[in-house]
Amino acid sequence: MTAATDAGVRLSRPAVGLPTPPERIVHLGLGAFHRAHQAWYTAHASDAAEWGIVAFTGRSRDLVDRLTPQDAVYTLVERAADGDRFEFIPSIVRVEAGDDVPAFVAAVADPQVAILTLTITEAGYRLAAGGSPDREDALVASDVDLLHSALTGASVGDAILTARPATALGRVLLALDARRRAGAGPIALVPCDNLPDNGGLVQRALTGLAGRISPDLTEWLAASVSVVSTSIDRITPAIDTDAESQAVLEATGWLDAAPVVTEPFSDWVLSGEFPAGRPDWESAGVRFVDEIATWENRKLWMLNGAHTVLAAFGQTRGHTVVSTAIDDPVCRVLVEGLWDDDARQLPEFHLADYRAALLERFRNPRIEHRLAQIAQDSTTKMRLRIVPVAIGELEAGRDGSGCAAAIAAWMLGVRAGTAPLPDGIDAAAVAEFEASDRHTLLNALDPRLAADVGLTAHVADALAALETS
Missing domain, CATH: 3.40.50.720 (NAD(P)-binding Rossmann-like Domain)
Incomplete structure (x- = not known):
């Protein structure tokens, strides 16, 4: 130049x-x-x-x-x-x-x-x-x-x-x-x-x-x-x-x-x-390519899904950008757990190199990817990026624990105001995170999640663990 x-x-x-x-x-x-x-x-x-x-x-x-x-x-x-x-x-x-x-x-x-x-x-x-x-x-x-x-x-x-x-x-x-x-x-x-x-x-x-x-x-x-x-x-x-x-x-x-x-x-x-x-x-x-679904899912679920979770939860821990949130051990465990669920839904790919590349990109300290920007429209993003993996894991007879923890992290962001409330839900309705509050938010993502006893239990356990982390 x-x-x-x-x-x-x-x-x-x-x-x-x-x-x-x-x-x-x-x-x-x-x-x-x-x-x-x-x-x-x-x-x-x-x-x-x-x-x-x-x-x-x-x-x-x-x-x-x-x-x-x-x-x-x-x-x-x-x-x-x-x-x-x-x-x-x-x-x-x-x-x-x-x-x-x-x-x-x-x-x-x-x-x-x-x-x-x-x-x-x-x-x-x-x-x-x-x-x-x-x-x-x-x-x-x-x-x-x-x-x-x-x-x-x-x-x-x-x-x-x-x-x-x-x-x-x-x-x-x-x-x-x-x-x-x-x-x-x-x-x-x-x-x-x-x-x-x-x-x-x-x-x-x-x-x-x-x-x-x-x-x-x-x-x-x-x-x-x-x-x-x-x-x-x-x-x-x-x-x-x-x-x-x-x-x-x-x-x-x-x-x-x-x-x-x-x-x-x-x-x-x-x-x-x-x-x-x-x-x-x-x-x-x-x-x-002739078939794009697996390429879309790899990117949507792994990169964008991790971003959505980091955006909602990372801000509750004082982070403002992706690069610091991913180096927070609690956030990192959340992301790795989500990626474990993703990997089981993406058997076409060998994902070790892709996961390593994502971590390197997330950690770039000179890209100030702001969590508040990513958190916009987070309910829609959760439905597209987390829910399909959770449903896939449940249909395969697994517990979807990585997705459950990601959903719990999003719920904490909703309660803290770092992720927007789903349309039609009042903040007072989810203020305490009793069983009914959790059900309301799960139902806003997908009624099938709210109806699954095992998943709701994993979400409750993850909430308790994250609140004290």
């Missing part, structure tokens, strides 16, 4: 001699992770010059205001335990606000666009416990009514331009219908959030919503939209942007208003078809 001759020059595409690839990928949910992961892989593909990304934020304009003056180029800081590596990433070529629905619709309807990627968080899909669209969600119901009226009424063209769906999937359906009407051809939809079977789940969710909106859209989705399943992995913490901008300036001589800090490790596994083409991501290290 070559620094500017005069320190303090604003980073821009012409200033650092970077090309502007054509807009062929649209992304919804721009944040640090997309810029550290999918955008990084696209920039490192052998045909990167052919694939530019138009990125839409969730709703905030902050990244639009930071990135637009520098032509959407930003610095990726790979933070290893022994130092930093700085790299300019040029693959994002335009940044727009997520609430600019007409711009999003126009981008997806562009026939040159071949791929739509999503990072909208687990909660952003607004799904019920079984994975279908939550019909009780007021915003989902409102979007269904809005889109049905907009896409089947007499003035469809005007309605598409003026409709403003409130949910991410509502905006996606509106944009896909515009693509259908424009005859822009097939497209691949690639969800990159930590959901099991994320491709299948999103396909079912979109089909379910479309079925209540427009039969023509439903038919076109089945024929022209390929939903690709993914397993994604790169720890990318929240940062003090101003402080990191100063660090980039001192190291490179360039002013960057939107740097990203991430770990050196990165992994991306995909399964599915790209009917309109895709970058040569294999040349950047991406794996394409």
Whole structure:
């Protein structure tokens, strides 16, 4: 990387001699992770010059205001335990606000666009416990009514331009219908959030919503939209942007208003078809597989599951970041016990090396992965990352003690306020952790857990042990 001759020059595409690839990928949910992961892989593909990304934020304009003056180029800081590596990433070529629905619709309807990627968080899909669209969600119901009226009424063209769906999937359906009407051809939809079977789940969710909106859209989705399943992995913490901008300036001589800090490790596994083409991501290290479930589960259960437990419980012991929590012997025993249960549910993998690598990544003292950030939406995360393993262990005739301890640790976080209460549960209802309190929280995760006498006993024992640890 070559620094500017005069320190303090604003980073821009012409200033650092970077090309502007054509807009062929649209992304919804721009944040640090997309810029550290999918955008990084696209920039490192052998045909990167052919694939530019138009990125839409969730709703905030902050990244639009930071990135637009520098032509959407930003610095990726790979933070290893022994130092930093700085790299300019040029693959994002335009940044727009997520609430600019007409711009999003126009981008997806562009026939040159071949791929739509999503990072909208687990909660952003607004799904019920079984994975279908939550019909009780007021915003989902409102979007269904809005889109049905907009896409089947007499003035469809005007309605598409003026409709403003409130949910991410509502905006996606509106944009896909515009693509259908424009005859822009097939497209691949690639969800990159930590959901099991994320491709299948999103396909079912979109089909379910479309079925209540427009039969023509439903038919076109089945024929022209390929939903690709993914397993994604790169720890990318929240940062003090101003402080990191100063660090980039001192190291490179360039002013960057939107740097990203991430770990050196990165992994991306995909399964599915790209009917309109895709970058040569294999040349950047991406794996394409026929069966992705085991790869998803390894990452979701082991990395994300451990993070969820550390986030809820580690804060009750005074920790603020993953690197100190994992070196706490009590937290470490919790994680190892959970991983023992995980390993029995993942017989396809030899996991000793993977566990060792996870510990090394967690211990990186220069990646400040904040527990409070990870603890957001922890009930949803527990359902996805801990509950399936617990159910699998019980169905195999084992006690699921590692999962039971993880659940107990989460309960302590809920009581302490370091993990959010499940929806519909009042803090007073779980204040004492009597049997009824434990049952309430277990039932919020999965009624099958609350009904299992052996598991509830293990949770009670783990609570008693952790409270005195």
